Amino acid sequence: MDLPNIEAYLRPKDIENITEWSENWAWLAGGTWLFSEPQPHLVTLVDMQSLGWSKIEIEGDNLVIGATCPLIKLLEHSWLPEWTAIAGLKSAVSALAASLKVINMATVGGNICLALSVGTLAPVMVTLGANYEILNLKGELRQVGASSFQIGFKKTILQPGEVLRRVLIPLENLKWKVSYQRFSFGASDPAYSIVVSAYNPKKQKFRVAIGASVVAPILLEFDGDVNMQNINFIGDAASAAYRREITTVLIRRSLDIIEQ
Numbered sequence: 001m002d003l004p005n006i007e008a009y010l011r012p013k014d015i016e017n018i019t020e021w022s023e024n025w026a027w028l029a030g031g032t033w034l035f036s037e038p039q040p041h042l043v044t045l046v047d048m049q050s051l052g053w054s055k056i057e058i059e060g061d062n063l064v065i066g067a068t069c070p071l072i073k074l075l076e077h078s079w080l081p082e083w084t085a086i087a088g089l090k091s092a093v094s095a096l097a098a099s100l101k102v103i104n105m106a107t108v109g110g111n112i113c114l115a116l117s118v119g120t121l122a123p124v125m126v127t128l129g130a131n132y133e134i135l136n137l138k139g140e141l142r143q144v145g146a147s148s149f150q151i152g153f154k155k156t157i158l159q160p161g162e163v164l165r166r167v168l169i170p171l172e173n174l175k176w177k178v179s180y181q182r183f184s185f186g187a188s189d190p191a192y193s194i195v196v197s198a199y200n201p202k203k204q205k206f207r208v209a210i211g212a213s214v215v216a217p218i219l220l221e222f223d224g225d226v227n228m229q230n231i232n233f234i235g236d237a238a239s240a241a242y243r244r245e246i247t248t249v250l251i252r253r254s255l256d257i258i259e260q
């Protein structure tokens with residue numbers, strides 16, 4: 001879709017070239033969402049594709065994924081076989097495979113920063129204990145845990161002008177066994193519930209994160225059983241009680257799979 005109100009398109013080679021910011025500016029990553037509906041409040045797009053932030057690499061104890069890494073790269077990269085948790089990332093991308101066009105263009109950072117309740121990657125990142133590296137226009141970096149990043153529907157902790165620079169996943173956590181479960185009525189319909197469970201064989205511990213049935217992904221307390229008593233489930237086209245029930249079923253199913 002054309003965005004006729006856009007007055008300026010910036011394509012910086014270096015992020016330091018961007019020294020000012022306004023509320024009617026937006027970072028442009030893959031553009032799969034930005035160009036999918038009118039954006040009447042936006043006048044400037046800052047294209048991130050020229051920044052060279054698409055690498056997948058190992059740094060210290062972390063797997064590091066650059067913000068502009070296209071989703072398709074998560075499917076095609078040659079991963080180490082012992083990184084069993086990569087199956088969770090691949091399942092998250094495949095859940096969008098109804099549209100190959102989207103996974104070719106959409107980026108890891110775009111998916112996380114758009115912060116849809118149905119966001120496919122965020123619950124995996126939460127389960128895997130990922131950290132997000134955030135960069136501001138002064139060149140300062142900070143890190144935040146994936147579970148603290150999204151605070152509502154299309155709401156994150158990013159301040160104006162801040163950008164998600166990289167995703168860091170502890171290498172040790174990539175050895176966890178992961179199950180990604182998603183429920184929707186049709187394969188290409190939005191998810192009603194997403195559950196990502198992990199089993200850490202070293203510590204014999206489970207982790208479970210839920211998404212889509214709640215406005216932002218939540219890491220559940222897991223103490224032999226999951227506690228969902230104080231969780232507010234979304235109630236719209238499907239009632240909150242329905243989403244809670246479906247989520248319970250998916251949790252049981254995912255735990256059964258990783259326990260096998």
Ligand SMILES: Cc1cc2nc3c(=O)[nH]c(=O)nc-3n(C[C@H](O)[C@H](O)[C@H](O)COP(=O)(O)OP(=O)(O)OC[C@H]3O[C@@H](n4cnc5c(N)ncnc54)[C@H](O)[C@@H]3O)c2cc1C
Pocket residue numbers: 026027028029030031032033034035036067068096102105106107108109110111112113114116118119120121158162163164165190191
């Ligand atoms: C109709 C439709 C339905 C969709 N449904 C789903 C769904 O159910 N689940 C799902 O997971 N995906 C869904 N998507 C896919 C979604 O568009 C992409 O997966 C992704 O969320 C956007 O990635 P992008 O790189 O194209 O981001 P863009 O469209 O370029 O940007 C998306 C938003 O994120 C901001 N942004 C992008 N990168 C950064 C960054 N590094 N730092 C700060 N801000 C940034 C942009 O400013 C913009 O606000 C849907 C897409 C469409 C068109």
